[in-house]
Amino acid sequence: MKIIVFVLAVLCCMFSACSTSEPNIITDPPEEKEEITLEIVDKNATHETKALLSNLWDIQSQSGLMFGHHDDLIYGRDWKSIQDRSDTKEVCGDYPAVFSLDFAQIMGARSVNVEFNADRRRTILEARERGEVITACVHLDNPLTGGDAWDNSDNTVVQQILIEGSDTNIKFKSWLDNLATFLSDLKDSEGALIPIIFRPFHEHTQTWSWWGQSMTTADEFIGLWKFTIHYLRDEKGVHNLIYAISPQLDFASNKEKILFRWPGDDYVDFIGMDSYHGRNTDALNANAKILEELSIEKKKPCGITETGIEGVRNSDGSNYANYWTKEILTPLIGKEISMVVLWRNKYDPTHEGHHFYGPWKGHNSAQDFVTFYKSSFTRFSSDLPDMYEMAEGITIQ
Template identity: 60%
Template sequence: MKLSTILYAIILLSNVSCSSAEQPQANPPGDQELPEKVVLSLADKDATEKTKALYSNLWILQSKGFMFGHHDDLLYGRMWYKDQDRSDTKEIVGDYPGVYSLDFAEIMDDRHASSDLNADRKRTILEARRRGEVITACAHLNNPLTGGDSWDNSSNQVVKEIITEGSATNAKYKVWLDRLATFMGELEDAEGDLIPVIFRPYHEHTQTWSWWGSSASTSSEFIDFWKFTVDYLTKEKQVHNLIFAISPQLDGPSTTERLLFRWPGDEYVDFIGMDSYHGTNTQSLATNVSNLTALGKVKMKPVGVTETGIEGVRDNSGNEYAKYWTKEILTPILGKNISMVIVWRNKYDPGQEGFHYYGPWIQHSSAEDFKEFYNSSFTIFSKDLPDMYTMNENVVVE
């Protein structure tokens, strides 16, 4: 049975020193007031009913706790690869994450025919949906102009060329979007309805290292690129099961204004995410999540931490951080209204030659602490989820 939020907050506060401004709030999440009827708006006015239903529940869930998510959790883990029904998360707590995160890049770009994971990407999405979990996807797309990878920022012409109608790069990129449209049209649940996905393209656009980042495109080019993508998928290709999420990267303490850097406009963003590789700077995470929560209320959009973690789950001395989950994730977020926290992937590494893992792993010293994290009433895993695909009666989605 999960611990009550009050009891858990008392335990954490007795062991962790926080500034008075950022102390975790011990109020039971269910006690927070909600308007009788909330009106939300999606970028896609023709979104399917289940897409609207998911969106309504993302908003409501924020007042009850946050879903735990893990990137590629169902595809592979530290010691296994493409095993059906397996999960590094499940091996510790006997439950799957509430959010399944994966990457659509190899479905879309020039790797689409050679990837050995694309069939399993579809399989695992269907499995997650059958359990009622939430699916979200980023896209580490190769550079369509240079042929380099996602981190090839050598040209400041790529975004400009994509949004230039009739250019070779524009035509190529549309083919990539066409592949995504086809894939989204093949995702059907047990009732024959299309499965909604929270799509997070061009993530971490505040940084400089990707071909869509701040060093390789102007703000106006990026905004036009975002709008072009949304319009092409929803209007040209008639894809109506996507929720569009933006996710600036904020590692150090920042401001609400930074969350709005290169903002495409309220009518083109559905979900406000934040990628946060803050290490053990819990104050930074707490500050930025507070700003994220406040912005979500102003914009009337659900919010969440869409990527986070420490490689190897290690402390500042490079040692395994045994209390990472409760001290560095739960404590700074407890009491704040966000819908999800997603940690990055656990690379398949059966020889244990490296430390490229960010999520729970049964042989890591933090496994016991992850059980405490799981047992908090504030964390939401697969078995805790309400019906995310039936419209919440307190929300209207336009």
């Protein structure tokens, strides 16, 4: 655990030492923690899932920020499929508090990649054993055209999904069946289902995906969101998901943009935000403040669910040595946000490319990441409370 120096306490002792008398000092009793009730989409969610939601709220309300990294336990810059390895851990000595991964290969046509999916299961179990938080996005293939998630050649795909009995509807439900089977067999060492923060149809404010704003109407997107939840929760009996929405905001924006095509408070547990703002630190600062305000207003925990600069570079292509403290810590410190998740470090042992967003040993920002890690504001794996037991003073209903 990182040591926090209580400066105020030291100052009080100094002032006491300077005093020549010992006046009767009346101190206020310690403030009682405010009781709060949060709503959850799945009223039949497991105890551990409700507990995770409570702790997400508790961590951010205590001004703590969990660091996360996508695919951090599956592969890194110089390695892949090696148990217990992590680019993050090799830099700072600790695992990320949040492990992010993709469920598309579990669900759709790419689910035949048995070896890679075995790595997904293994690393989820390892992360849960250490008490870390697991979140999953879905770059899901296009069920109408057969293309990938970026195939936006036919704007009727969501219409077809929502037509009961259509070929696309049947295919999409079979992919949800695959996910339900995977999740229902995902259990920790005590036999309890492992909770996942699930963010389907992420970055729906953008135009690149078949579920994005240029491919769907508002009614279609909201219908798709609700259909997916009803099918997993009510038809398949999946009760270990926390449902997270995550629009992408790269420039300073407003509350309405975060709420773009909002499916309703009853259908969202967690408010995420993907932010590829580059070096526009003011934009991240402004949007994080709006996210914080919206989180408090709606009583739903929030976080930066994807961010980073490819290659951790300056605009001239040189390495950004103080990236972590300047671009991540500075705009987010003190804000009531539960997590910040960096995108992946592609396996590239020859270092021919620059497709990495997180820390790795050998990059010249590594020492700055250690400074980021040592901040009393950041949380890594060993800093976490028991995320799967209810946080004090918080009720989930």
